[in-house]
Amino acid sequence: MAYFDAASTEPLHPQAREALITALDAGWADPARLYGPARRARMLLEQARAEVAEVLGCRPDEVSFTASGTQAVHLGVLGAARGRRRAGRRLVVSAVEHSSVLHAAQVHERDGGSVETVGVGRTGVVDLAAFGAAVRGEGAGDRAGATGGGNAADGRGEGGGDAGGTALACLQTANHEVGTLQPVAEAAALCAEAGVPLLVDAAQTAGRMPLPGGWSVLAASAHKWGGPAGVGVLAVRKGTRWRGPLPEDERERRRVPGFENVPAIVAAAAALRAAAAGSEREGARLAALVDRIRAEVPRLVPDVEVIGEPAARAPHIVTFSCLYVEGEALLAELDKAGFSVSSGSSCTASTLRPSHVLEAMGVLTHGNVRVSLPRGTSTADVDRFLAVLPDIVRRIRAEAGVRS
Amino acid sequence: MTSRHTAAGQAAQTPALTIDALGRKCPIPIIMLAEQINHVPLNAVVAVLADDPAAFTDIPAWCRLKSHHHVGSHELPQGGWSIHVRRNY
Structure with a gap:
C-alpha cells in the first residue's frame, strides 16, 4: 500500500x-x-x-x-x-x-x-x-x-x-x-x-x-x-x-x-x-523522486502529457494526463495495485466537470493523475508505481479499443 | 463557460467529416477523433460535436500534443460545441 x-x-x-x-x-x-x-x-x-x-x-x-x-x-x-x-x-x-x-x-x-x-x-x-x-x-x-x-x-x-x-x-x-x-x-x-x-x-x-x-x-x-x-x-x-x-x-x-x-x-x-525543521532535506529528497516520475512516465507510457512547471514547483506534487484513458478507471486500477492517488478528470469529480485548474491551463483533463508524495515516501514505492503504471494504461486503452 | 471562437481572419472551412460525439463522455470523443481524422484528406477539417465539458479543453490540447490544428470551437444551440480540427499530416 x-x-x-x-x-x-x-x-x-x-x-x-x-x-x-x-x-x-x-x-x-x-x-x-x-x-x-x-x-x-x-x-x-x-x-x-x-x-x-x-x-x-x-x-x-x-x-x-x-x-x-x-x-x-x-x-x-x-x-x-x-x-x-x-x-x-x-x-x-x-x-x-x-x-x-x-x-x-x-x-x-x-x-x-x-x-x-x-x-x-x-x-x-x-x-x-x-x-x-x-x-x-x-x-x-x-x-x-x-x-x-x-x-x-x-x-x-x-x-x-x-x-x-x-x-x-x-x-x-x-x-x-x-x-x-x-x-x-x-x-x-x-x-x-x-x-x-x-x-x-x-x-x-x-x-x-x-x-x-x-x-x-x-x-x-x-x-x-x-x-x-x-x-x-x-x-x-x-x-x-x-x-x-x-x-x-x-x-x-x-x-x-x-x-x-x-x-x-x-x-x-x-x-x-x-515539518519545517526537516523540510530542506526531505523536500530535496521528495523533489528528486518527483523529478524521476516526471522523467520516467513519458518514457514508459506513450501519449502522456506531464503537466506543470518543470523546475519552479512544490517538492511533493507531480501531475500527468494519459491520452485516451478514463481518469476514473485509472484511479480504480491504481487503487487495486495499492496506490492512493487523486485526479482532476471530470469523471472523478462530484460535479462531473474537469478541474478548473487544468481547464485554465489548457491541458489535457482526461486520464489525469496527481501523485503527491508524503514525508517518508520510499524510492521503492516510486519504483513500484513506475513498474505497474505502463501496463495499467495499456490495458485500459486496449479495453477502450484504442490502437497503440 | 464561453466559447473560443475561430481566430480572426481565418476563413471558415466546411468540415469534410462530422463526428457526432454528443452524449459521449471523455475520452470517447477524442478516441473517435483520433481514429477518424485519417479518413479525411490532408488539410481537411473534421468537426467534432461534443457536449462533455472536458472535450472543450481536451480536443484543443490533443491537437497541440498531436500537432494537428484546432481551428475553433463554436457553441451549439442545443448545448455543447462543434470543435473544428484541421488534419496537418
Whole structure:
C-alpha cells in the first residue's frame, strides 16, 4: 500500500500524535477562563501560536486559529474585502486558486463586489503583467487570458476611484493540483506599489518550503503539513484592515468564532515545527523522486502529457494526463495495485466537470493523475508505481479499443 | 463557460467529416477523433460535436500534443460545441 495523496492530506506526524495525546489531558479547559486548568490551556494555546508565528515569519498576535484551511481562506478573503470596502470592491484572483478562494469570491460578488480572474500560462503560472494590471484596475475584464469575470459594469471605472479600487488580491504559493509555484514575491511587490493587500494561500507549501514575504493575509491548513484535521491558520498583518464577515465572538481576537480546539492546535504547531525543521532535506529528497516520475512516465507510457512547471514547483506534487484513458478507471486500477492517488478528470469529480485548474491551463483533463508524495515516501514505492503504471494504461486503452 | 471562437481572419472551412460525439463522455470523443481524422484528406477539417465539458479543453490540447490544428470551437444551440480540427499530416 503506497499513499500518494499528500496534497489532499498528509498523514499525522508522529510528533503531532504525541503532542495531541498529551494536550488532550493538559489542554481541555476553556482558555478564556481564569482558574488553573484554564490558565494551562491558555498557556498551551499561546505557546502554539508563538511557534506557528515563528515558522510563518510573523508576530504571534497576527495569528488566529480557525476550524480548517477552508475557513481561514473564507474569513481571510471576506474579512479583508469588507475591511477595504471604502477603498474599492474589486477582488483579484488567479484562475487556478483553490476552490475555497473562488467560492469566497462568489460570495463577494453576490454581495455586490466584482471579481477579476487572471489567467495562467500552459504550466499554470499566473500572468504577472495581467495580475498587476488587474490590481491597478486597468482594463478590467478586457484582457485576453482573463476568464470568468465579475460585474462588467464595475470594470469600466478606473483604479483609484471610490468604488473602482481593488480591495484585495489573492494568490497561492503553489498550485494544489499541479505543483507549479506562483511568483508571490513579485505579485506582493506589485500589490504594495498599488497599496492593495495580498492574501496568500500557503496551504500547499507551509511546512514544506520557506514562505515568501510581502503578504498581508495568509491562510494555511494543519492537516496538509502533518497536523490533525480541524485546524487552519489565518494570519493578518498589523495594519491590514479586516472586518469579520461572521457574527462577532470574543475568541481568537474576534477573528474566528467558537471554542478553540486547544489539543489539536498544540498538535498542529508541533507538526509544523517538525515539518519545517526537516523540510530542506526531505523536500530535496521528495523533489528528486518527483523529478524521476516526471522523467520516467513519458518514457514508459506513450501519449502522456506531464503537466506543470518543470523546475519552479512544490517538492511533493507531480501531475500527468494519459491520452485516451478514463481518469476514473485509472484511479480504480491504481487503487487495486495499492496506490492512493487523486485526479482532476471530470469523471472523478462530484460535479462531473474537469478541474478548473487544468481547464485554465489548457491541458489535457482526461486520464489525469496527481501523485503527491508524503514525508517518508520510499524510492521503492516510486519504483513500484513506475513498474505497474505502463501496463495499467495499456490495458485500459486496449479495453477502450484504442490502437497503440 | 464561453466559447473560443475561430481566430480572426481565418476563413471558415466546411468540415469534410462530422463526428457526432454528443452524449459521449471523455475520452470517447477524442478516441473517435483520433481514429477518424485519417479518413479525411490532408488539410481537411473534421468537426467534432461534443457536449462533455472536458472535450472543450481536451480536443484543443490533443491537437497541440498531436500537432494537428484546432481551428475553433463554436457553441451549439442545443448545448455543447462543434470543435473544428484541421488534419496537418
